[in-house]
Amino acid sequence: MDCWAYISDPILERTLCGLDAGVASHCERVARHAVQLGALLGFDGHDLGVLGLAGRIHDIGKLHVPAAIVQKSGRLTPHEWALMQRHSETGQRIVLAQRDIPFREEVALLVRHHHEHWDGGGYPDGLRGDAIPISARILAVVDSYDALTSERPYHRPRTHAEAMAILLPERCTKHDPDLLDLFVQRVIGAVD
Numbered sequence: 001m002d003c004w005a006y007i008s009d010p011i012l013e014r015t016l017c018g019l020d021a022g023v024a025s026h027c028e029r030v031a032r033h034a035v036q037l038g039a040l041l042g043f044d045g046h047d048l049g050v051l052g053l054a055g056r057i058h059d060i061g062k063l064h065v066p067a068a069i070v071q072k073s074g075r076l077t078p079h080e081w082a083l084m085q086r087h088s089e090t091g092q093r094i095v096l097a098q099r100d101i102p103f104r105e106e107v108a109l110l111v112r113h114h115h116e117h118w119d120g121g122g123y124p125d126g127l128r129g130d131a132i133p134i135s136a137r138i139l140a141v142v143d144s145y146d147a148l149t150s151e152r153p154y155h156r157p158r159t160h161a162e163a164m165a166i167l168l169p170e171r172c173t174k175h176d177p178d179l180l181d182l183f184v185q186r187v188i189g190a191v192d
């Protein structure tokens, strides 16, 4: 399956129109880097397609988070953070409701779990280690790197070195260490 074939899918159009341009380009990069990492791991075409599609719409649940929270430049209050964290579960429900998304159950599962942490400290389910679907672990790594190196309402874009100084200490806490190592050595070092 070619994940890039779904650019004109209605839900993607709504996603790209409903979220700002920065979010849309972030999702495109997450999808591209995730597919590169999946390919290095030997994923077949089906799994690469599911991964690419999930990467493109992983934050679709943010459409249901108040824009004032998504775009807030300051620190989120505990209540705002709780609302923000709902975007992964909301995203899963949105994807499952779209009959026109191929393999939507698999895509929706990755959307749900893209903020789980290797040590069990993530959300929404606090899954740990290998219990987290490997494609969701991939999305967590590439999403984190791209978020750090992108302009956000609450921070300037970090340089690669600055992003590494944040990401590497998260090896074995937030991120699957093997996937983070492979991403740093073979994906980030090879593109852009």
Ligand SMILES: [Fe+2]
Pocket (backbone or CB within 6 Å): 058, 059, 087, 114, 115
């Ligand atoms: Fe997210």
